[in-house]
Amino acid sequence: MGRAPCCEKMGLKKGPWTPEEDKVLVAHIQRHGHGNWRALPKQAGLLRCGKSCRLRWINYLRPDIKRGNFSKEEEDTIIHLHDLLGNRWSAIAARLPGRTDNEIKNVWHTHLKKRLAPAEQVHGAAAPSGKKQKQKREGVGGRRASAAAAAAAPVAPVSSERSASSSVTESSMASSVAEPEHGNAGSFVSAKEESSFTSASEEFQIDESFWSETLSMPLDGCDDAAMEPHDSAFAAPSAAADDMDYWLRVFMDAGEPQELPQI
């Protein structure tokens, strides 16, 4: 099969994105959408491959991204959905508005998986909570095992300090950008999540200048709807998501993990 070569083109930049690149990417997508990721970097004048641009947008720059702490509800939801869906992070992310598959994947691997592991061995063994109480150097557990213990806390605040240190976050964007409601997606994480996000927003008032700067850039006739034509980020939940809604309801009604039916 002819697989499209990616990123091996000479001269393409890799590694962390600079604020300038972010601005260029955001501005370009706001103006033109992202009809073709592959062509986008060239059109936008970025020395990145389309894949990298897409990832950056989806995981970081998209205005509807929610950053900061995962609420207890969200964490529980992830755990439940993982029970149902396995490592289908994108499907899980579809049930958590504002969260990306990458973020969920990270949270799972760094927190939730370990929370479950000890819980399966020692039922409900509580551990001191909080990142700062992580029990390091417990020997056998290895590099991540200590974090597992810490993450086993009933409510583990997740990476607040770190997220706060991010160079670019959107916090205020989630509400400031016209965004269709995510349909019925995430219906069961609505109210509480909303409130937790509100508090998170207060916590994460970082670099708003980036967004205000970016959004205030002249957009050549770009109005609020300018992003929508190409922007799947604002698309309504898919039919697959509806299917999952069904199974999710089944699951939630039952209150226990069930075997995942073929979707």
Add this chain to the structure above:
DNA sequence: AAGTGCCCCAACCGCGGGAAG
């Protein structure tokens, strides 16, 4: 105060699926 170890997250890599020609 300096050194070391560990955690977390952003980003990369490679593959599979689907659409278009």
Add this chain to the structure above:
DNA sequence: ACTTCCCGCGGTTGGGGCACT
């Protein structure tokens, strides 16, 4: 029907930064 191209996904990794010694 076949080939090519692009998108999206899941797994993995490297570096920054924090906590501890």
